[in-house]
Amino acid sequence: MRTEDYDFYLEESRIAQHPIDKRDKSKLLVLRRDTGDIEHKRFYDIKSILRPGDVLVINDTKVIPARLFGHRKDKTETIEVLMLKRVEKDLWEALVRPGKKMKMGSVVYFGNGELSCEVKGITDDGTRLVEFVYEGIFEERLDELGEMPLPPYIKEKLQEKDRYQTVYAKQDGSAAAPTAGLHFTPELIKEIEDMGVKIVNVTLHVGLGTFRPVSVEDVSEHKMHSEYFNLPKTTCDAINDAKKNGRRIISVGTTTTRTLESAIRGKEVLEPMSGNTDIFIYPGFEFKVIDGLITNFHLPKSTLLMLVSAFSTKERVFKAYEEAIKNEYRFFSFGDAMLII
The missing domain is CATH 2.40.10.240 (QueA-like)
Structure with missing residues (x-):
């Protein structure tokens, strides 16, 4: 599998330089895994796609002024x-x-x-x-x-530190934000919980290696950066119960996904644990935990784009990216969102 196959052209004007005024008014592209169908919505419309009984898993890491x-x-x-x-x-x-x-x-x-x-x-x-x-x-x-460690493609100065932080951030330790979670507001979270969706957390402290493009020609030769994670018992219990009863697990972000899929390796059910993970997820990977993924639009040749392609297919993800570019979606950390379900 060639790294070059995950390259695409993006005009600089499509890279979001600042967050939008209201977090949950960002655009949301919905990609259906079974058909490849694409829908265009706003992030607050996610309530119409989530179901009572779903488990939504968030990463509660907090970015430090690193x-x-x-x-x-x-x-x-x-x-x-x-x-x-x-x-x-x-x-x-x-x-x-x-x-x-x-x-x-x-x-x-x-x-x-x-x-x-x-x-x-x-x-x-x-x-x-x-x-x-x-x-x-x-x-x-x-x-x-200290200053917030914004990614190198963001040239504008951040006016409010909290905008590079999820509203549920608690555990200090990240050098970068788990950006899929930036779209949630406290009000939206309450509405989601009120409709019967259970929200649970993991912690994975995001390192700057998440922004580094893959430099080797063969994807399988790439060495992933290692990051600390913690998976609490309450989260394991909620996910194990949902899986047993045929209810969906929706992961908020690639960091949450890496935590869950790393922890399940060699097991049938999740168990509470903490440690470091360097799991690299790319096409051919067999997902055992998640049924849906909320994510942003990622850099060319990045491990994040490869993970998203593994959860759907490369062809469908690249078609979705083409649609997003055509419909003037904003890309990368402060950009718009995508739901693969």
Whole structure:
């Protein structure tokens, strides 16, 4: 399977640079798995497609202001530290720019020195292991000094931090938002619950590897980034009961999907667990948990586009993308939504 087969052309004007005023008024393209039929709706219309008894699974991770700009002690140049993943308490895997100058033992100071980090290790791919030292509470220092780590294709400055956050975000730890969930409002969530849909959560902390295109020629040779996840007992019980009784599991986002399909491997039912997953889902994969997928429109040659193609078919997904482009849908993180059901 060739990576090149998952490329497509997209005009830059179709890349959403900012969120729309009302989250649930984004466009929603509905792709039927069994027929390939396509419908055009608004996201709030999802209530007409969900059924009482469905289980909707969300990712409650919270994006941290993971981009920090600091300096050496002599303040000769600006150093950017982009936090990717917590290794242990104050030790993080991070991208550091300029990286070559940041050798073992190098220290970066942020603000007036109330937060600093020291390079404790260098990985094979050039990322740094940095240990933070701070006054007070780490999360408060980050909130004061850090910026939201928007994807590189978003050039406009985000006016409200909360717009790169789902309304149900709780667990600190992501370097990127689980963007399929950005379309929900508290009101829409309540309406969905009131109609008899059960909403349960997983946690998967999203790393920036989610935006990296696949660079190898053969898809099967791509090595997936590893991300921390937690699958609670209440979620397992709700999903296992629904599957046993023939009710649908609708996954909100590729991160939720990766969590569920990773946890079920080698098992017949889901069991509570936490750990790291590097599962790579591409066409040929056999899904055991989800029956529907809410997602955004993804980058060419990305693992996310391959996952979506695996859940439907590449041909149907690419036809849907062509329809979305023709109907002026907005693409990527702040863009419109797609439901495959």
